[in-house]
Amino acid sequence: MLVRKVGVVAIAAALLLGTAGCSLSSNVATKKVYAASDGNQTDDGHIHARNILVLSDGTNAYIIGSITNDGDTPADAIISVSSGATATPATFSVPAQGKVDFGYPEQLGFVGSQPGIRLEGTLPAVGTNIEISLNESAAATIAVQVLDGTIPTYKDLMPYLQPSPSATPLETPTATPMATPSATK
Numbered sequence: 001m002l003v004r005k006v007g008v009v010a011i012a013a014a015l016l017l018g019t020a021g022c023s024l025s026s027n028v029a030t031k032k033v034y035a036a037s038d039g040n041q042t043d044d045g046h047i048h049a050r051n052i053l054v055l056s057d058g059t060n061a062y063i064i065g066s067i068t069n070d071g072d073t074p075a076d077a078i079i080s081v082s083s084g085a086t087a088t089p090a091t092f093s094v095p096a097q098g099k100v101d102f103g104y105p106e107q108l109g110f111v112g113s114q115p116g117i118r119l120e121g122t123l124p125a126v127g128t129n130i131e132i133s134l135n136e137s138a139a140a141t142i143a144v145q146v147l148d149g150t151i152p153t154y155k156d157l158m159p160y161l162q163p164s165p166s167a168t169p170l171e172t173p174t175a176t177p178m179a180t181p182s183a184t185k
Contacts, residue, residue: 039144126146
């Protein structure tokens with residue numbers, strides 16, 4: 001009887017170790033930070049730029065993305081264009097353990113998003129890259145893609161790329177009420 005119990009325990013232990021062994025000796029892919037979308041990312045200390053890209057409709061182009069702060073104190077993050085285009089650097093105040101989105105319209109559910117960074121002058125062509133720096137650090141400079149509305153994910157964002165007459169980035173477009181059709185019998 002004792003031999004039978006020891007055998008059952010040995011088989012159970014072998015099954016447990018055999019099925020869990022894959023993650024014991026290899027890197028777990030879900031713990032690796034990567035750019036899961038079309039944007040790019042970079043880090044500067046506790047400040048992290050995520051999913052940074054440029055959306056262009058050929059007339060207007062904006063840098064959009066997110067900035068996170070995993071530090072214990074609020075911090076400012078500066079996004080600037082290093083090459084390939086021109087834009088005024090933008091400073092975002094990021095709360096401790098917080099996140100700031102920029103360039104995503106509130107009308108599509110992005111509550112609290114800041115305006116995107118408008119590119120000025122000659123716009124880069126769709127499909128090219130421009131260089132963006134985080135906190136003006138050469139070590140935190142990345143190439144980001146210039147995309148348009150041909151990718152379904154960004155198609156809904158394209159109407160919001162039109163600046164207001166005062167050139168405020170991503171100004172809220174005014175909704176025009178639709179006429180109610182009259183019922184005829």
